Amino acid sequence: MKVYVINGPNINLLGTREPEIYGYETLDDIAKKCIENGNKKGIDVKFMQSNYEGELVGWIQDAIINKIDAIVINAAAYTHTSIAIHDAFKSFSGFKIELHISNPHLRESFRHITYVAPAADAVVAGLGADGYSHVIDLLSDLPIKIN
């Protein structure tokens, strides 16, 4: 199984940005754990981060071209604004999970709208940085169609 884990703006600041909300683990720590856990289960994990909306859209399109089996996306702030990500995500026919470290619905009201979730198969939020590895650990149990 091939999986893209796509991360949006400011996620590169993990470990330093409001650690009381997002935790002390850095993005490199999380990426390393995801790739290791994936390897154990025969899942090829590619971990990405960008602060640019267009680059995130491009990676979703790459996933379509490269016949990736699943995308886990933490679009961060673009979750609440980006129709472009919504459209690209809709075009991807593999399994789609929206992930958030915190639970956006418990925070400011401007984070209560998600354009990603209605285009996703599942949403995982508020499980902390561990949410990533919890999701990777479970992917091989889900009835995901493998290309």
Place this chain on the structure above:
Amino acid sequence: MKKKLLILNGPGLSDLSVYDEFYGNISLETIEKKSKEVCKELNLELDFRQTDDEDELFGFLLKDSEKFDAVIINPVGYSHALTAEFARYRLAIKTLTLQKKPVTEVHIANIFKQGSDITKPLQVPEGEMGFVSGLGVYSYVIAINAISKKLNQHT
């Protein structure tokens, strides 16, 4: 000492035949069986319940709260209703999180896919709370794994 987990299923969840085939032949019994397996592996004591009665639902959450250390709740419609029921749900969850009990809300299907109003905000109670929606029986599995990890960090 073994930590105790309450998994509480709200009104209507005794019949899961409405869910599409992605979720397999899902039933409350298969969810209970899988939850028991996972809890056994993680050394958690499981209390798995379902009720169609609203007063009973909130009774389990509030009056029985000293009997468990963490809660996974499938509240069905309570989380996206702008009603008095939601206010009651919100209060119950807030009470639990104030007691520092980990709470995670789960849904079998992706509730954001239901209904066409993309901009309608989801109503989730205040306080620290996890949220998993759309993974079928694995919504429960991921919530149990996350809660087990959280409980182990607390002690």
